[in-house]
Amino acid sequence: MTTPLRSGSMGIDRTDDKDDDSGRAGRRNQKGRGGRAHPDDRPVYVIGAGPAGLSVAAALRERGVRAVVLERSGAVGASWRGHYDRLRLHTTRRLSALPGLPMPQSFGRWVRRDDVVRYLEKYAEVHELEVVTGVEVTRIEPAPTDERRPGRPGWLLHATGGRRLTGRAVVVATGYNHTPRLPDWPGLDTYAGEVVHAGAYRDPGPYAGKDVLVVGVGNTGAEIAVDLAEGKKAGKRGAAGEGAAARVRIAVRTPPHIVRRSTLGWPAQRTAVLVRRLPVRVVDGLAAALARVAVPDLTAHGLPRPRAGLYTRARQGAIPVQDVGFVRAVRRGAVEPVTAVDSFDGDEVVLADGTRIRPDAVIAATGYTRGLEAFLGHLDVLDEQGRPVSRGRRSPKRAPGLYFTGFTNPISGMLREMALDAPKIARALARD
Template identity: 50%
Template sequence: MDADVLVVGAGPAGLAVAACLQERGVETIIVDRGEAIGESWRRRYERLHLHTPRSQSALPGLRIPREFGRWIAKDDMAAYLELYARQHALAPRFGTHVDRLERDGDLWVALTGDRRWSARHVVMATGYSNAAARPVWPGEESFAGEIVHAVDYRAPAFYSGRRVLVVGAGNTGAEIAADLVEHGAASVWLSMRTPPNIVPRQLGPIPITIMAAGMEHSPAWLVDPVNRRLQRWTLGDLTRFGMPAPTAGVVAQARATGVTPTIDVGLVRWLRAGRVTPVAAMDRFDDGRAVLSDGTRLEPDVVIAATGYSTGLLPVVGHLGVLDLQGRPLVNGPRDLEQAPRLRFIGLSNPLKGQLFQIRLHAQAIARSIAREHRPA
């Protein structure tokens, strides 16, 4: 056996659970397919800041430095993770891609190329945004422009003076659309299949995700009417600017689809100014034009697919019966499943109160759970 616990993934979730386990004296190995701590954060688009405030985003055992401000920039988040790893003496084994997880008697075996890692417990912390979900649209070979996934979007300067169709009105799509307008894109269309619930980042001094923490377990019928009034009061009637009204409330939509509200960090301003144009869902390409579900034809120079991510777990654990039809863990947190004892998942949900806050809670709970079961070899 290589370790009592194998943690797969060295992002915030993997580092947090490893630190909590280490404090309880449980031997842990962390493996990660990347090359350095914070690597995925540094690769994200320049504008990105956390939507949860500093106080709600820290991992167990280390506050985020005050000088990083209230809303943490992506590079500062990467620096915080590096600091966190040093503080807890965590040394992930990088360049290690887990291809498959198997049972071998009472142990788990992770297959990584020509290497086998064995452990009594495994914690999968590979990230909510593990693999880009890039749709393939019929007729796209006729499109002479560029099609990129949002994961490859870095900075808006390249798109100055160009006509851009952003597909997807979640947080990433909305933020990219605002970024493009602010840096000189000629036209920006925002295509959506499901109209989002748009909410302000904060109400007065109170961050919206702190308010959402109290809604996490409340019935949708009780809190969503309040949410609708708050949305209307703070942002106004966005249908006047072409944004379709959402078909469900904030909590109802999040529970039905797993999609959290779109937090406004610039989009509403440009909707009101007519600089971002909401349009129907992207359907196909025809003769080089983008054709929408309502028949509208557009001629963008670039299409940016802000169409989300998948967990990427199917080839690794899909054969174990622990995933739902969308490839998400059936249990995400401290509990394990009967068919996969001592296998846990962390950081693979997107709750209303914020993913990092949920990671903090789950890391501590997982460490307590494993420590109770732990028996020295």
């Protein structure tokens, strides 16, 4: 399954003057399926060919607005291709599809990583999207005033190869998990052992028979820990199989909320959709009551129930852990919770309680940053944590025509949020 990648029609592959020719090129393809042409023939540039960028491009095309997707890697869905082999969506197939194309029933309820990639490839193909790979945007700034378009200055994009691209608007969809974040632990630069970010983890093979410390107990850290404990060929009911690590510990700074992915066939995501608009304290109370019934207390295993409520934590950015074998692994001792990493010292890892351990490898599931400062920091459209100040259908007041999507991680599901954002952004752009 191959995604059609288009470049010649854009005028961005020129090597003579490196200037954009998107105005002339846009007139050759400015009608969407509805046959409506927009008076401003410059394209909308969408940065990032993941689910957020592809869904916005498809929604714009449906409204007759030409969208060109710029992707720095060599294919759509690059971040999904780099995830670990075990990964399945924690959101259901039905609630994870993008506008205009359901996910095939054959994918099952919990879609595998490889099937997500296949779906994104098919999505770009079905919607006939203009996707140009190998182009990284390095800076965005207001376009110079054009007398032919009074009141519509647009945006100038600086990209690899000296390219200068002018668009009537820009949608930034580079992803919530963009740049791996590794804490600046004392002694890390002189640590004698192996340390890798979770973004580089693929399968338990390289760690067979080793002592491994996973740092971070979000969904990624919990699932990697289980993967290491079970090995390539898991035994009955998650027992260690071929290629399992000899010992797996997981460093925990703040105990997470843990929820069952589904209970009696009812997925946790549907509950999250139903309660998302309720007051925080109400959702916190409901979640606490459900956890007492559905999730065993792991306090005796070093993982007490969190003090702050589930929705309170989620609003702060700490999404609950979906249980895909983690609870069972902790209860049987296959995954051992320990306190947070404090520092590194020679070949030892020093934990917050003073314990010193010597794992063969450390896998840091310590999250990502948005990575927007490098090309957007000068526009004053980011908050102190590097997140867009406005998202979805609203542009920042200081930057009309600049949109952001895919930068939230709600309890109701990131893919669902992207699917909801896409038509809203398309409507806003069409009105402009």
